Amino acid sequence: MHLHFDPNRCYSCKTCQLICSYHHTGSFWPEKSSIEAYRNQQNGYVKWSVDNTCDGCSGESEVLCVKHCVYGALTIGAKQPQPEGHGKKLTAETDTGGSCLAGKILRVDLTENKIWTEDSLFYAQKTLGGRGINSMIMVNEIPAGTRWSDPQNLLCFGAGLLNGTMAPGACRVDISSISVFSGGKGSANVGGFFGPEMKYAGYDNIIISGKAPKPVYLYIRDDVVEIRDAEGLWGQTVFSSEAWLRETLGDPQVKTALIGPSGENRVRGSAVMIDGSRAAGGSGVGCVMGDKNLKAIAVRGTGKVGLADPARFMKAIDKCSAQCAREPNVVPMRKSLTNFYSDPDFEGWERIMVVRNGQDEYWEKEKRIELMNQQTGVPSMRKGMRACYLCPTGCSSYMEIDDGRFQGTRGEGFWVNTIMGHAARFDLSDPEAVVHAWLLTNEMGLDTDYVSSGLAWIFECYENGYITKDDTGGVELNWGDGDALVAMIKKLAYRQGIGDLLADGMLEAAKTIGHNSEYLLAHMKGQPSIEPFRVPKGWGLAVATSPICGRHLRGSTQGSHRFGPRPRPGKFGATEYEGQPEGVYWQARTKELEDNMGICNYVGTWSGGNYLTPGNFAELISSALGIEVTEKELMDHYACVGRNLEKAFNTLFTDLERKDDLPPERFRKEPVKSGPNKGFIADEEKYHTMLTEFYQLWEWDAESGLQTRDGLERLGLKNVADKLAAQGKLVQKKA
Ligand code: SF4
Ligand code: SF4
Ligand code: SF4
Incomplete structure (x- = not known):
């Protein structure tokens, strides 16, 4: 039997790799798979191979990798020679491990240069995992009165309980710390491949305390955990940092969580970037990481994730897969959720768009069309779709700009938040400028919502004459000017000119700028927010009460009939x-x-x-x-x-x-x-x-x-x- 792989259909979800390991070992153990799948998130390069340990799913009723590739990238063809399996011993390993819990929390004290582990079961019994464990550790351990920049503040990475298993979309990792905005609980949640890799390395959570005396990165390969000098890495952008780590470590499969120039410069609204392309944006977690002098965590795991009851779990997976296959939103989301917005009458346009920093909540139809039409708008720059680990939805766009002043821009990411934030909020309908500004925000390691809401606010301050060209270094901040937005993103990330003022927080900047600028700043508990409050009320209530301040994913009810649970x-x-x-x-x-x-x-x-x-x-x-x-x-x-x-x-x-x-x-x-x-x-x-x-x-x-x-x-x-x-x-x- 020969497996035929179609790179044009592959979303690089790695489901084929994982199910193959389950076939061979009865647990989830990518290292023991006959399949290797790899995607470079920055340039789109894809590699997929199967070696000669493939037994054609002997003993199974179906060819599992083909069955579980929901994107149709794998089919069965004629027999062909396959490369060696590099001495893998597959059939001897059948211990399922007894639980999906890795069982350990990795502790790293950057001040003391100390590394140790503790058991995670106690916390999982109380909170299940992921953010729950992070939150419990923070409540129990951070001393009263601690501020975000104190060494006692913790930076907590929590892989979800089901990360590493075959559960659909089980890829998310929570990053928690004291919020640089509210001083209370901060948290950002992100997909990609980092969380499952933590589990394969043997850790449910990673808790960082203290501050390194000079820039470092954390290297994890299973039991080997080292705090390494980040000389050569510090100062690099997100994309080049990611490439540097893969190259220096000699391992294209290493997974990373890192900061860009913005986090290094302690810009408050900095993100932790996962695998160079996905942002854990809220609460300034990237700023905390920079303040701890921690440039990156690079993790590689070669272990397995087990199951308490494999047969029951796989039956549950089959049920989940059948449900997802019946979901009418799956197919359109695989072509990008944002495609709904190519229809200028799509109801989302009337629900969640805040225009010109809050002056209105209606964006004219001709601007919607200019931005999102299929021929010359954003969709024309989409060169492929990607999925996070094991995701059947694959909603992530890979973008390239082929010509014009932003020619050569490329990378992953264009979301509904992009339309809400970098477009409508600036009255900016130039598709190239919006895409370029978004990917630049990622490259700098900035939180996109902080950029959208904070910089739109400074545009309005400019419109009102509260600041002038003298303050902005000659940049005119006019609505709809994409070049001005791009210039301001760089100033913010590198703290140049007025960027230095804005980097310390928009609320603090409002106190310096004066007039009624604080009133114009849309923020919740200090964190700038791109969210609507006047039109969608359930959405507004969730944003207003979010424990992490001003973000919509903590309970917002969908503003559209098309989405959300049924019955609602x-x-x-x-x-x-x-x-x-x-x-x-x-x-x-x-x-x-x-x-x-x-x-x-x-x-x-x-x-x-x-x-x-x-x-x-x-x-x-x-x-x-x-x-x-x-x-x-x-x-x-x-x-x-x-x-x-x-x-x-x-x-x-x-x-x-x-x-x-x-x-x-x-x-x-x-x-x-x-x-x-x-x-x-x-x-x-x-x-x-x-x-x-x-x-x-x-x-x-x-x-x-x-x-x-x-x-x-x-x-x-x-x-x-x-x-x-x-x-x-x-x-x-x-x-
Ligand atoms: S889409 Fe996913 S399951 Fe299919 S071949 Fe690509 S990596 Fe494998
Ligand atoms: S056919 Fe079975 S054994 Fe072969 S690569 Fe696919 S899942 Fe693995
Ligand atoms: S690809 Fe989209 S739907 Fe899938 S896990 Fe990532 S963000 Fe979620």
Whole structure:
């Protein structure tokens, strides 16, 4: 038998590699696969090969790699010679390992140059994994009064519980730390290949403490963990850092989490970039990494991830696969979610676009068409699609600009956030400029939302005459000017001129700029935000109450009928207030579970009724971890533990209160000016009504929003309740 591989159809999800290892070993062990798959995320180069350890899936009822390649890149052809398997011993290894947990947390103290491990089971039993473990460690260990730049602050990487298994879309890793904006809980969630590689190396979480005296990077290859000098790496952009590490380590399969010039320069809105192409953007986690003098983590794992009950788990996988195959959104998403926006009448245009830094929430149709038309717009620059590890949706665009002033620009990434942020917010409909600015933002290692919201704000300050050309180094900040945006991104990343002021935080910059600039800055609890509040109310409530401040993935209900779960919890009426708290409460809990398992919520509950559900999660967790959980326990206990840990961290480390859970003042004062939603506003009284209901659903005090002893003790978080009580920030009983 010969496997025929079509590189043009391959999304580089590596599912074929993993299922082959399962065939050979009964566990998930890429190193023991007959298949090797590799993609260079920067230039699109793809390599796929099968060696002579392939036995044609002897003993199986189907050819597994072909069956599980949902993109149709593998077919069966005539027999041909295959390369040697380099001495692999496949059939002798059948120990499943007993659990999907790697079992260890890697601890690294950069000040003391110390490395050690501890068991992860205790934390997994309490929180499942991923962000849950990060949050619990932060609440338990970070001393009161610690600020983001103190050595006692922790930078925590949490691979999801199901990372490394065959669970669809189980690739996400959580990066948590003290937020550089709010001083409370910070977290950013990202896909790619890094999280599963952590698991194959043997670690569920990596916790970094202290500060290195000079720039370093962390090298991990299974049990070998070394803090290495980053000379030669420091100062490089994201793309060249990624290439440097692969080349220096002599391993194209190494997975990386690193910062660009922006993080090195402690620009507050810096991201940690995964595999050189995907950003963990929120909360300034890249700034914290730079402040710790940690340029990168390079990880390579050659071990396996096991299962508690392989047969039951694979049955659950078959069910998940069948559901995803029935999902009508799958096919369009594989051609990019953003393609929906090629239709200028797509309802998303009327729901989530904030224009000219919040002056309006309606973008004219001719601009939508100029940006997104298939012939000359953004879609014409899309040269291929990519998937994160094991993802059946493959929503990521690989872009190249062939001509014009940005010729030669290439890389992965164009999302709905790009349209919301780098386009509508700047009134910028020039497709090349938007794509170039977005990829430049990634290359600098900046958080895209920080750039979109922060720089759009400085454009409006310029429009109002609060700053002039003298302040911007001669750059005219006019709406729709892509070159001005590009110039400002570089200034920000390298702290040049006014970029130095903006790098220390937009809220701080507003204090220097004065006038009513602070009012014009859209931020939640200090973090600049690109989100809408006046039109989609469930979306707005989730953003306003997000524990990580001003981001939509912590409970936003979809603004479109096409997406989201079916039946939809609460009442669907994207622009109404009624019924939204219930929907946000449901979506926030499923997101909590997804982040703890490491499953992308585009494959989970956010994208369509036939994607994965909490019922699927219960079956996957029970069979993979070996701890029996029901859907109800997941939703009413585990999801609530995670959210309450973050809420408690915010209460312990900040003075945030109910008023901080309201949309930014501008959105409560200025109605939408034009379009079908003209006159819409974030009505303060109605937002208060939603807040009260929302707090009660979580068992928090209806008035203050503080947590209650009853609620926390029901979740087994008595120690957290005691900490809050010691600060006088706990309500005894459910209000
Ligand atoms: S699309 Fe995924 S499963 Fe198919 S050949 Fe490529 S890497 Fe393998
Ligand atoms: S046919 Fe079976 S053994 Fe051969 S590469 Fe595919 S999954 Fe592996
Ligand atoms: S849906 Fe998109 S972002 Fe999510 S895992 Fe798949 S490719 Fe990555």
